[in-house]
Structures are given as structure tokens and as C-alpha cells.
Amino acid sequence: MTNQLDGADRRTAVIEALAVLGSGPEERFDRITRMTHEAFGVPLTFLNLVHADLVTTQSTYGFQQGTSVPATGQFCATTVLTPGPMVIPDTLLDVRFADTPAVTEYGVRFYAGAPLTMPDGTRVGTLCVMDAQPRVFSDEDLALLGDLARWAERELGHSIERGRVRRVLTGLVPDPVTVPGASVDGFLEPDEHGGDLVDWRAAADGTVQVTVGTVSAAGRASALLAASVRAAVVARGDLALRDALTGLEAQLAPDLSAVGAVGSLLHVRLDPTTGHAEWVGAGHGPALHVRADGTATALRSTDLPIGLQPGSAPRTVGALDLAPGDRLVLVTDGTLALDGIGDAQALAATAVAHPGDLVGHVRSLVPIGGSGPGVAVVVLTRT
Numbered sequence: 376m377t378n379q380l381d382g383a384d385r386r387t388a389v390i391e392a393l394a395v396l397g398s399g400p401e402e403r404f405d406r407i408t409r410m411t412h413e414a415f416g417v418p419l420t421f422l423n424l425v426h427a428d429l430v431t432t433q434s435t436y437g438f439q440q441g442t443s444v445p446a447t448g449q450f451c452a453t454t455v456l457t458p459g460p461m462v463i464p465d466t467l468l469d470v471r472f473a474d475t476p477a478v479t480e481y482g483v484r485f486y487a488g489a490p491l492t493m494p495d496g497t498r499v500g501t502l503c504v505m506d507a508q509p510r511v512f513s514d515e516d517l518a519l520l521g522d523l524a525r526w527a528e529r530e531l532g533h534s535i536e537r538g539r540v541r542r543v544l545t546g547l548v549p550d551p552v553t554v555p556g557a558s559v560d561g562f563l564e565p566d567e568h569g570g571d572l573v574d575w576r577a578a579a580d581g582t583v584q585v586t587v588g589t590v591s592a593a594g595r596a597s598a599l600l601a602a603s604v605r606a607a608v609v610a611r612g613d614l615a616l617r618d619a620l621t622g623l624e625a626q627l628a629p630d631l632s633a634v635g636a637v638g639s640l641l642h643v644r645l646d647p648t649t650g651h652a653e654w655v656g657a658g659h660g661p662a663l664h665v666r667a668d669g670t671a672t673a674l675r676s677t678d679l680p681i682g683l684q685p686g687s688a689p690r691t692v693g694a695l696d697l698a699p700g701d702r703l704v705l706v707t708d709g710t711l712a713l714d715g716i717g718d719a720q721a722l723a724a725t726a727v728a729h730p731g732d733l734v735g736h737v738r739s740l741v742p743i744g745g746s747g748p749g750v751a752v753v754v755l756t757r758t
Contacts, residue, residue, distance in 0.1 A: 383428075384610065385630075386455070388602040389497045390426040393531055395433060403530050404434035407502070411523050412436040415516065417504040419483075422491075422527055424500040425455040433500070448475040451501040454488040458498075460517055460524075462487045465509035477505075485510040487517075489524035494532060494596040495603065496633045502527045549575055553758075556647030557583045560734045561705075561753035564741050570597030571707045571749040572605045578612045582644045585755050587705040588659060592636030600636055603627060604681075608642060616644060616655050620690050624657075628682040638681035641674070641705055643755065650697040650757050655690050657681050661711070661719040663726060667700025671723035674703075697757035702726065704733065705755070709748030713740040 390396065404422050411420040422434040430451050431443040446452035450472060454461040463469050463486040466478045477483045487510075488503030502524040551560040552575055559575040570592065575585040586608050590600040607626055611619035620642070631638055639659035645652040656662075656676030665671045678684055678691050697703070704726050716722050716737075729736040737752045 384606050385603045386497055386499055387426045388606045389493055389495065389599050390424050390499050392599055392602050393424075393493075393499070395531070396424065396426070396431060401434070404527070405436075407523060407527050407530065408434045408436040411502065411504060411520075414519060414523070415504050417485075417506045417510075419505040421451070421503050421505075422500065423451045423503065425452055426499075448472070448477075450477065450483075450486045450505075451488055451503055454501045454503065455490050455498045457490060460487065460489040460520060462512045462517070464511060482507050484508055487512050487520060489520050491524055491528050491531060493528070493599055494634060495592075495599040495636075496630050497599065497603070499531070548573055552577055552583065554583060554647055556650075556758060557645055558756045558758055559583060559585060559753065561751070562734055562738055564738075564750040565598070566709065566747070566749035570601050571709070571751040572601040573751045573753050574605050574608060575753060575755070576609070576612070578644075580613065581646065581648070583647055583755065584612055585643045585645075585703070585705060585753050586640065587662075587707060587751055587753055588638060588640035588657075589707050589749075589751075590631070590636055590638045592631075592634050596634045596636065600627075600631065600634070600638065603630065604638055604640065608640070616642070616653050616692050617690050620655050620657065624681050624684070631682045637683065640681060641676075643703060643705070645697065645703075645755060645757070647757070650699075650701070652695055652697060652703070654693045654695075656693070657684065657690070661706065661722065663704040663719070663723055664695060664697070665702045665704055665723065665726045667698060669727045671726065673719060699757055701757045702730075702733075703755040705753045706737075707749060707751040709750045710737060710752055712748050713737070713750065715740050 408420045408422055419437040421432055424431045424433050428446050429443045430446050430449045466472050466484050472478055483505045485506040488501040490498040491500045492498050548563045554577050561573055563573045570590045572588045578584050590597050607623045611622055640657040641659040641662055643652055643654040657678055658680030662674040663671050726733050733754050734752055741750050
């Protein structure tokens with residue numbers, strides 16, 4: 376997968392986390408496009424989001440609200456790929472756009488747009504102006520458009536309040552999976568910032584793949600980065616385990632570093648026909664191999680979190696074999712903070728005491744209202 380596609384996938388994941396698509400007209404966005412129109416005296420202003428090969432108008436002055444068009448050939452689909460604003464004084468003189476419907480059918484002759492960037496560094500859309508006449512855009516005009524774009528960014532960032540983070544992240548949790556030889560169940564209860572992530576799936580190569588991780592960053596960036604990490608893991612499910620994590624780090628380490636974030640991860644792949652499992656850890660723990668006879672062993676990795684592991688030190692791949700009735704229990708640190716658990720040893724005792732419904736038991740320990748730390752639990756069972 377190319378970096379451009381990786382960026383598009385990450386952008387789509389972040390926009391999903393914003394949870395504003397399809398929300399209908401909102402005055403907080405309409406106020407921005409209205410004031411942008413008044414500031415520049417142009418007939419068309421847009422606050423657009425670019426996602427999944429579409430450009431969606433979240434707010435507009437002078438056009439139809441809520442429309443979506445294919446991204447190919449759209450001004451904003453190009454602007455969102457650049458760190459700074461894009462200005463086209465005369466669209467007929469720009470070979471990229473002179474023959475596009477916006478110019479030939481709608482008569483757009485001038486375009487200026489500024490990308491909208493979220494706290495994790497992902498550019499999700501644009502604030503732009505258009506005119507039916509060519510125009511000159513001064514440095515003062517660029518500065519004003521940039522100020523208005525920063526306003527739009529703040530409003531988009533405010534969308535990631537706690538309730539929406541919870542709905543988006545818990546919506547990403549898969550349904551329980553059962554295949555011949557294995558089953559997986561789990562849940563995620565995000566905290567205020569939503570930095571935990573879980574995923575499990577039956578992969579095309581016949582393995583069952585399970586992931587638990589945590590991104591620690593300031594404020595709402597945790598939720599955005601956690602969604603990006605999860606998407607990157609899913610996209611690399613067909614690669615060799617060490618190669619998958621190496622590629623993931625190359626993609627995400629710059630984003631984590633840009634906001635001072637740290638990401639931990641534990642990824643397991645089980646062959647359900649043989650019970651053989653391989654796993655790789657990136658600064659994440661605890662995890663337990665709970666045997667059918669009630670004994671338990673911790674999975675321990677000395678590897679560092681994503682972005683901190685030296686490039687000269689390859690990731691360590693561990694291996695173990697699960698007998699019928701054995702389970703792998705993967706949790707986040709917040710799980711150990713629950714009343715009734717407390718540490719890895721107590722988690723092992725809890726797993727032994729609740730062999731059939733560990734997920735349900737841990738869920739029952741989460742305080743009503745979700746005021747504590749994030750809690751994530753995944754149980755992979757060899758059946």
C-alpha cells in the first residue's frame with residue numbers, strides 16, 4: 376500500500392471519528408462559510424470533507440448543502456494533500472482543472488482553499504472560496520483564509536467530545552468470531568480521550584488475528600491516532616508478522632512523534648487448526664496464556680512502544696501453542712485498575728474463576744457512566 380493510500384485511509388478513519396458526516400446543517404459550520412463569503416465577497420464558499428474518494432460539502436454558502444461528489448478532478452481533493460493553501464487565479468490556465476465539470480459546466484474561474492488539519496496532523500478537508508471571475512489573491516487574503524480555516528478546525532475538533540468518541544470507538548469493535556478451532560470475544564469501554572483500541576478477525580490466510588493497543592497523547596488526539604493504528608493493523612493482515620509491524624511503524628511513527636504520543640500494541644495470530652500462535656508486542660502488556668488446567672503464564676515482550684524502538688532493533692516475534700480449552704487474555708492497563716482485579720496475578724485468578732464468561736464478568740466491573748480509565752478486554756479461545 377502506498378503512502379498516499381495510507382494517508383487516504385487514515386483521513387477517512389479520522390473523519391469517521393469526527394462523526395459529523397450526514398449530521399445535517401449545523402450553525403457552527405454555516406456561520407464560518409457565511410462569514411467567509413462576507414469577508415471575500417465571493418458567490419461560493421465551502422467547508423468540505425475529503426473521505427473514501429468523495430468530497431462532501433459539510434457546509435456551504437451559495438450551493439447545495441450535504442452533497443457528495445467523486446474526489447477525482449475536484450479542487451479540494453488536491454488541496455487536502457498539501458500542507459498549505461492552494462490558489463488558482465484563473466482555472467482556465469491550470470491544466471489540472473481546465474477541463475473539469477466545475478470549470479466547464481459550473482463556470483468556476485477562481486479557487487482558493489486552505490486545508491483543515493486535525494490535532495494528530497491528518498488533513499481532513501478544506502475551507503475554500505470560488506468565483507465566476509478570475510481573481511488576484513493577496514498575502515493578506517491568504518492570511519485571512521488561514522485564520523478562518525483555523526476556526527473551522529477548532530469546530531471540527533470540538534466534535535470529538537466524549538460521547539461521540541465512545542460511539543465511534545465502540546462501533547469499531549467487531550462482533551464475536553467463531554471459526555472451527557477458535558473463538559474470540561471482547562469489548563472496549565473508552566475513557567474520556569479514547570486512546571484504547573481492539574480488533575479481531577478471521578483473516579484470509581486462515582489465521583485468527585487479535586490486536587489490543589493504547590495510544591497516549593494529549594487530549595482528543597488519542598482517539599484519532601488509535602483509529603489510525605487500528606486501520607494500519609487491519610491493512611497489513613496479509614504480511615509476515617515482523618514485516619507488518621515494521622511497515623506500521625514507518626507509517627505512524629511520524630504522526631505519533633508530531634504530537635508527542637506513544638503507542639503500544641500486542642498483536643497475535645493463531646492457526647486454529649494446529650493451535651500454533653505467533654505474537655509481537657510493542658511496549659504493551661499485560662497478556663496471559665490461561666491453560667485449560669487453570670495455570671497461567673504471562674506473555675512478556677522487552678520491545679519498546681511504536682516510535683521508540685530503534686530502527687536497528689527488529690521486533691521480536693514470540694510463539695506458543697494453545698491446547699483445546701486454552702485462552703489468550705489481552706487487556707489494557709485500565710482493566711487492571713478495576714475494583715476486583717488490581718494486577719496481572721489477580722487477572723489470572725479472575726480468568727480461571729470465570730472460564731466461560733470472562734468478558735461479561737470484566738464488563739460488569741466497569742463503573743456505570745464510564746468515569747474511570749479506558750477498559751479493553753479480548754479473549755481468544757482454542758476450542
